[in-house]
Amino acid sequence: MSPEYAVEVHDLTRKFGDFVAVDRVSLSVETGQVFGFLGPNGAGKSTTIRMLCGLLLPSSGAGRVAGFDIMTESETIKRHIGYMSQKFSLYDDLSVEENIDFFTGIYNVPRIRRRERKDWVLDMAGLADKRDNLTRSLAGGWKQRLALGCAVLHEPPILFLDEPTSGVDPLSRRQFWDLIAQMAQRGTTVFVTTHYMEEAEYCDELALISRGRMIAKGKPAELKTVIPEDILEIRVEHPFEVLEQLENSGLVKEVALFGDTLHAVVEDAGAATTAVGDFLAGRGLAATGITQVRPSMEDVFVSLVELEDRRSTEGAQT
Amino acid sequence: MWERIYRMLVKEFIQVLRDPRMKALIFVMPVIQLIMFGYAVTTDVDHIKTAVCDLDKSPQSRALIERFTASGYFTVVDSTDRPERLGELLDRGQATIGIQINHGFAEDLKSGRQAAIQTIVDGTDSNTGTVAMDYAQRITQEFSRARVGPGELDQLAPPQTEPIELRSRAWFNPDLKSRYFNVPGVIAVVVLLISLLLTAMAIVREREIGTMEQLMVTPIRSFELILGKTLPFVLISFIDVLVVTAIGISWFNVPIHGSLALLLFGAGLYLMSTIGIGLFISTISQTQQQALMSSFFFYLPAVLLSGFMFPISNMPEPAQWLTYLNPLRYFLVIIRDIFLKGSGWDILWPQFAALAVLGTALLTMSSLRFKKRMA
Numbered sequence: 001m002s003p004e005y006a007v008e009v010h011d012l013t014r015k016f017g018d019f020v021a022v023d024r025v026s027l028s029v030e031t032g033q034v035f036g037f038l039g040p041n042g043a044g045k046s047t048t049i050r051m052l053c054g055l056l057l058p059s060s061g062a063g064r065v066a067g068f069d070i071m072t073e074s075e076t077i078k079r080h081i082g083y084m085s086q087k088f089s090l091y092d093d094l095s096v097e098e099n100i101d102f103f104t105g106i107y108n109v110p111r112i113r114r115r116e117r118k119d120w121v122l123d124m125a126g127l128a129d130k131r132d133n134l135t136r137s138l139a140g141g142w143k144q145r146l147a148l149g150c151a152v153l154h155e156p157p158i159l160f161l162d163e164p165t166s167g168v169d170p171l172s173r174r175q176f177w178d179l180i181a182q183m184a185q186r187g188t189t190v191f192v193t194t195h196y197m198e199e200a201e202y203c204d205e206l207a208l209i210s211r212g213r214m215i216a217k218g219k220p221a222e223l224k225t226v227i228p229e230d231i232l233e234i235r236v237e238h239p240f241e242v243l244e245q246l247e248n249s250g251l252v253k254e255v256a257l258f259g260d261t262l263h264a265v266v267e268d269a270g271a272a273t274t275a276v277g278d279f280l281a282g283r284g285l286a287a288t289g290i291t292q293v294r295p296s297m298e299d300v301f302v303s304l305v306e307l308e309d310r311r312s313t314e315g316a317q318t
Numbered sequence: 319m320w321e322r323i324y325r326m327l328v329k330e331f332i333q334v335l336r337d338p339r340m341k342a343l344i345f346v347m348p349v350i351q352l353i354m355f356g357y358a359v360t361t362d363v364d365h366i367k368t369a370v371c372d373l374d375k376s377p378q379s380r381a382l383i384e385r386f387t388a389s390g391y392f393t394v395v396d397s398t399d400r401p402e403r404l405g406e407l408l409d410r411g412q413a414t415i416g417i418q419i420n421h422g423f424a425e426d427l428k429s430g431r432q433a434a435i436q437t438i439v440d441g442t443d444s445n446t447g448t449v450a451m452d453y454a455q456r457i458t459q460e461f462s463r464a465r466v467g468p469g470e471l472d473q474l475a476p477p478q479t480e481p482i483e484l485r486s487r488a489w490f491n492p493d494l495k496s497r498y499f500n501v502p503g504v505i506a507v508v509v510l511l512i513s514l515l516l517t518a519m520a521i522v523r524e525r526e527i528g529t530m531e532q533l534m535v536t537p538i539r540s541f542e543l544i545l546g547k548t549l550p551f552v553l554i555s556f557i558d559v560l561v562v563t564a565i566g567i568s569w570f571n572v573p574i575h576g577s578l579a580l581l582l583f584g585a586g587l588y589l590m591s592t593i594g595i596g597l598f599i600s601t602i603s604q605t606q607q608q609a610l611m612s613s614f615f616f617y618l619p620a621v622l623l624s625g626f627m628f629p630i631s632n633m634p635e636p637a638q639w640l641t642y643l644n645p646l647r648y649f650l651v652i653i654r655d656i657f658l659k660g661s662g663w664d665i666l667w668p669q670f671a672a673l674a675v676l677g678t679a680l681l682t683m684s685s686l687r688f689k690k691r692m693a
Binding site (some may be wrong): 006053055075078079082085087088089090091092093094098101102103105106107108134151 | 321324325327329332333336337527528529531532533534535536537538539597685
């Protein structure tokens with residue numbers, strides 16, 4: 001197994017008929033990293049992760065996972081990875097313990113390790129006193145931790161998580177990311193997809209994907225500096241009215257609601273602050289505050305997608 | 319490898335036994351079908367509703383009617399003096415057959431003239447109508463032979479012995495009870511439905527809830543997955559064969575003349591085909607509903623074109639060719655012959671061979687289609 005990269009792919013492409021779900025994606029994940037794969041629903045995240053796990057054969061491209069070829073050695077790869085799909089995928093009608101025993105057997109965990117692994121999963125998921133309950137009766141957060149536990153019973157060096165936190169309450173999501181961080185600390189490489197932009201902060205390395213194409217990659221802090229524009233946070237009494245006015249004013253490139261404030265994308269923060277202030281004052285909608293803020297991951301993402309769209313339309317015209 | 323298959327087996331049994339609907343499908347449905355076919359579905363014709371119009375009112379006419387009722391095939395539901403009444407009763411469906419004996423019947427018999435009686439049969443149900451007419455004919459013939467043969471009237475009548483007399487005897491099922499024919503058939507049909515449905519549904523259910531995807535990223539091998547998903551239903555089907563056979567023998571007194579071991583061997587070969595088809599259906603269905611629809615799409619024609627209820631020899635020729643592809647056709651011959659005729663390997667080997675070929679082909683084809691990938 002290659003010591004440096006747990007996952008390494010070049011020009012990975014998957015077509016379904018005429019539709020290109022994943023378009024020439026290249027990426028590499030260092031061993032021991034938490035790698036975040038970000039993008040909206042339908043961007044191609046699940047398709048990519050399924051190709052890496054050997055569930056789907058790529059239409060073209062090449063790559064290695066855990067040092068094995070994804071085109072020819074997918075069955076070997078399966079012995080070295082753990083995978084947790086988007087859908088909750090344990091047996092609802094089996095008890096917690098029966099689910100663990102089942103996957104222990106399927107993964108061929110050595111007999112002497114079984115007890116220890118089972119106790120570890122029960123402890124990690126906080127299910128020690130619920131081991132005889134039917135999985136169906138567990139709340140979302142517990143189910144999800146049990147699913148994670150069952151996916152790592154065989155202690156795989158690489159863990160693939162496809163939207164692990166969708167449909168789980170914020171507290172459980174927080175706990176879940178703590179678990180991921182612990183595993184990474186012990187040397188497990190974690191490849192995780194999500195459409196929650198704020199979860200990007202938990203990752204060591206990020207890749208942004210939209211409509212099947214990778215639009216940016218880097219560390220979270222780096223990515224925030226890649227957008228050339230500035231972000232203004234505008235506080236006003238009537239955000240909806242102001243949103244409409246600003247959209248048609250030509251003063252900002254992009255404006256969106258952000259909680260009870262507005263975030264506007266502008267060329268230059270200094271000039272825009274005055275211009276927007278005057279514009280709003282002139283319409284009797286004076287802002288209570290306009291400040292430049294650090295872009296959030298969501299700002300970065302929106303702005304990068306815009307940029308990419310502009311590039312591809314320009315490309316089509318020439 | 320055995321570890322994984324064993325785990326799959328245990329899991330599958332826990333799931334089946336924990337689900338009340340599954341349990342009902344496996345253990346209650348076969349018994350209900352057996353009782354239905356044992357009691358309700360009978361092609362035997364007896365207690366035919368009979369209306370009588372005896373205009374002669376002689377000891378001879380009464381003796382003839384007595385013959386009809388004593389046979390057990392006819393039950394007199396109405397006696398009338400008006401011949402038109404027979405037609406009315408037939409119209410209303412209150413009688414299936416009307417018998418009219420005209421005035422002068424006894425006279426004709428005594429004087430050696432040909433005596434005539436008239437029967438009218440409701441032919442709506444062609445099967446019952448034909449059988450009723452046939453019985454009436456036979457009873458009348460026997461009556462006339464008894465009257466005219468030895469004894470009182472022989473000096474008047476010329477000897478009316480027929481040149482050829484047919485004496486038939488039914489072998490294997492001497493009383494021609496349709497139950498003896500149906501009960502073994504039910505076993506074959508029940509096993510088909512259960513093994514087909516359970517296999518197709520169990521795999522598609524896992525695909526629907528997402529556990530199939532989870533299994534596919536584990537190191538489990540394709541054949542382990544297939545064995546793990548089919549062996550439990552093979553075992554359950556065998557249990558059903560034994561349960562239904564036991565009830566058939568002990569409750570319905572269906573005799574079993576042949577070897578039970580040979581029957582179970584045949585059932586094993588038969589299950590290869592039905593499980594193979596179940597597996598195939600699971601590879602073309604995305605949802606349990608689709609699997610259910612596809613299963614019945616196969617099941618109904620398979621039952622109709624098997625000889626289960628309608629003899630294959632009566633079918634148009636193209637339909638007869640189709641039956642050669644139907645595993646039920648072969649197993650029906652095996653199970654009925656083992657039950658009723660006590661046939662052995664020496665006679666039934668062509669059926670066994672056909673099932674083995676069909677089963678191997680279906681299982682191989684479906685297993686090849688069943689891949690450890692999503693698309």
